[in-house]
Amino acid sequence: MYTASDPTLKPEKDTEGYRDKLNTINEEGKRKWIYPKKPKGRFYNWRTWFSWLLLGLMFGGPFVKVNDQPILLLNVLERKFIIFGLAFWPQDFHLVVLALLCLVLFIVLFTAIFGRIWCGWACPQTIFMEMVFRKIEYLIEGDFNEQRKLDSEPWNSRKVFKKSLKLGIFYILSFVIANTFLAYIIGIDELWKIINDPIQEHLTGFIAINLFTFVFFMVFARFREQACQIVCPYGRFQSVLVDNNTIAVTYDFKRGESRAKLSARKGQDDKQFGDCIDCGLCVRVCPAGIDIRNGIQLECIQCTACIDACDSVMDSINKPRGLIRYTSYNGVTEGYKMKSNWRTYAYSAVLVVLLTIFFTLLLTRSDTETTFLRQRGTLHITLENGDIGNLYTYKIVNKTFREQPYELRVIDPPTANLQYVEAIKPLAPQSVFDGRVIISLKPEQLQGSSTPIRVGVFIHGKQVEDIKSSLLGPGNTR
Ligand code: SF4
Ligand code: SF4
Numbered sequence: 165m166y167t168a169s170d171p172t173l174k175p176e177k178d179t180e181g182y183r184d185k186l187n188t189i190n191e192e193g194k195r196k197w198i199y200p201k202k203p204k205g206r207f208y209n210w211r212t213w214f215s216w217l218l219l220g221l222m223f224g225g226p227f228v229k230v231n232d233q234p235i236l237l238l239n240v241l242e243r244k245f246i247i248f249g250l251a252f253w254p255q256d257f258h259l260v261v262l263a264l265l266c267l268v269l270f271i272v273l274f275t276a277i278f279g280r281i282w283c284g285w286a287c288p289q290t291i292f293m294e295m296v297f298r299k300i301e302y303l304i305e306g307d308f309n310e311q312r313k314l315d316s317e318p319w320n321s322r323k324v325f326k327k328s329l330k331l332g333i334f335y336i337l338s339f340v341i342a343n344t345f346l347a348y349i350i351g352i353d354e355l356w357k358i359i360n361d362p363i364q365e366h367l368t369g370f371i372a373i374n375l376f377t378f379v380f381f382m383v384f385a386r387f388r389e390q391a392c393q394i395v396c397p398y399g400r401f402q403s404v405l406v407d408n409n410t411i412a413v414t415y416d417f418k419r420g421e422s423r424a425k426l427s428a429r430k431g432q433d434d435k436q437f438g439d440c441i442d443c444g445l446c447v448r449v450c451p452a453g454i455d456i457r458n459g460i461q462l463e464c465i466q467c468t469a470c471i472d473a474c475d476s477v478m479d480s481i482n483k484p485r486g487l488i489r490y491t492s493y494n495g496v497t498e499g500y501k502m503k504s505n506w507r508t509y510a511y512s513a514v515l516v517v518l519l520t521i522f523f524t525l526l527l528t529r530s531d532t533e534t535t536f537l538r539q540r541g542t543l544h545i546t547l548e549n550g551d552i553g554n555l556y557t558y559k560i561v562n563k564t565f566r567e568q569p570y571e572l573r574v575i576d577p578p579t580a581n582l583q584y585v586e587a588i589k590p591l592a593p594q595s596v597f598d599g600r601v602i603i604s605l606k607p608e609q610l611q612g613s614s615t616p617i618r619v620g621v622f623i624h625g626k627q628v629e630d631i632k633s634s635l636l637g638p639g640n641t642r
Contacts, residue, residue, distance in 0.1 A: 187453035187463065188389060197315070198389060199308040200298075201448040205472025214285060215295035222288070223340075226347035226355075233565055237351050244594070251563050251594060255533045262522045269518060271398075273511040275405040279412035283398070284466035289383075289391055292341065294451060294467060297334060297384040304330045308448065334385050335377070342376035389452050393463050402462060407507070408493040413466050415446075415457045415488050416496050423457075426481075439483050446470035446488060456488055532570070533561040534621050536631045539600065544636050551581065553604030554635050560599075560621065562591040568623050572601060575630070576618040580605050603635060610637040 190196045228235045230249025237246040245252040245260075252259065274282070283290055304326055305311045317323055347355045350369070358369035383391055392399055406412070420440035429437055440457070447455045449469040454461050456470045474488040539555040547553050562568045569590040574580040585600035603617060614634045621629035 186393060188393065195390075196453070198451060198453040199312050200451045200453075200469070201308045201445070201473075202302050203449045203467075203469035203472055205475060207468035207472050211285060211468065212295060215291045218286060218291055219296070223344055226344060226352040231565060234351055236348055239349055239351070241349070251565065253533070253561055253563055255561060256529065259522070259525055259529070262518065262525065266515065266518045266522055269511060269515045272405055273508065273515055275402070276407065276410060276511060277508055279406055279410045279460075280399070280402065280464070280466045281411075283392065284413075284468055287465075289396070290465055290467065293384055293388060296337065298451070300333055300337075301330060304333075331385060335381050338380035338384065339373075339377045341380050342373055345376055345380075346373060389463070389465075392465050393452070399462055399465075402460075406460065409495075411490055411492055411495075412460055413456060413464065413468060413471060413488065414460070414491050414493065414496060415440075416486070416491070417457070417459075418496055420457065420487050439478070439487050441477065441481060443477055445473040445477055449473045460493075530629065531562075531564045532568070532621060532623070532628050533563065534629050534631060535559040536619060536633060538633065538636070544638060545602070547602075547604055550607065551604040552607055552610060552635070552637050553581075553602045555585075555600060555602055556633070557598070557600050560591060560597045562593065562595055562597075565593045567592055570597070571622040573620050573622055574603055574617060575620045575627075577605065577609060577615075579609060580617060580635070582619075605635060605637075607637070610635070613637050 188196050188198060225236055226234065233246050233249050233251070235246075235248060237244065239245065243254050271282075301311070305314055314323055314326065343355060343359075346358075346369070354369075358366040358373065363370050417438075419438060421438040422436075423440035423442045424437045425442045429441075446457070447470075449472070450456070451467060451469065452461075452463040452465055454463045456464065471488050471490075475485040478485050478487055536556060536558045539557050542555050545553050545555065558572070560570050562570070567590050570588060572582060572584075572588070574582050581604045583602045583604075585602065588597065588599055591597050603619070605615060609615070614636055617633050617635050619631045619633060620627045621631070
């Protein structure tokens, strides 16, 4: 990012005009199709290997089970969430809020230090677009020049064949992605039913699969980089998240300027020029259609294609690699690699505190959650034997994947009597039971108008919860 206050560091040409427009939109406001040159180089190879790993994890995820449960299930429709085999209920909402807070802070911290490294290396949009769909496109239609030529050709049998083949494969892949996406929402078992049963039995699921397929197809076949530039909110937050110490794919303008083509250098003292030979290769490989030499830009997804391109140019002219590299603005101007500041320390401290709270709550989370309340609008009742009783309602949530034989007992005072209004039965896995009990005491055991009581929830004789309440006696008008 060039600063107006530091004119000596500005490139020779005025390149500020790029800030006023998107490179993918022309003067008439129409879409400008990007034909990026096929990248190659060490970063591209590393990203390819890493993307295979991520794709393997993503497509394999729905088949992996922990305790016979999916490793990840985010069923927002039925409010059923399973993460690493642990079931989360709406009652665990505070954990979800904390987890989201940690995630947001982690993203802020990570971005402040490493910029948009996520976008280039791990974002599903980039992985699918650059590592799957774009590779297929290169395979079928050739490199950027051949693609451009094919698009400008009138429709002929060769063009129809190539386009149909490409779009057909895109559609099948979108269908697979849609199914995987749905498997994370409803679970692989439910998905199998939708696939195998007659359509009319799962009409909603069938519509959902086709809708997701169509959306994915349109995103990867047509919408492409616009998803990052127009839809994704993360890119738009960059200006407030990054600073001059943030690591990003950066053009070393101190080394590169003043740029000049090789032809312009002939017969001149090479020392007066920078290392950039203005070949434009870094721009041609860019899937976002930008010129990284203008500095950090919202559109840049940090895909590293320009690093590889420029490194190959530097190799060919016997200059050191790294004219475009991972560094920060201050790294370029002051020559260091990485520097933390008070902001990163503050974010880190808050993140550590939040993570500590989150994991403490997670590890101490109970498998049972009981709500126990006196029946609304009731006071005491006098039973046939003269005891004084109160009517209570309770709700037990069995968060486990096992059937659990729950039992309620009064722990204090031990002489209190507990009668179930509805018989309590073993509770099915992942289910809720609503019931009522009457708890009573002999009149002489009452401690005034309100006697404190403690009720325990037991499974196989082992207490799993301790609930405090009170028993109202005569004279209490609450
Ligand atoms: S500028 Fe470089 S890193 Fe950024 S999107 Fe373009 S090629 Fe990728
Ligand atoms: S690839 Fe390197 S040398 Fe070529 S224009 Fe880009 S920065 Fe300059």
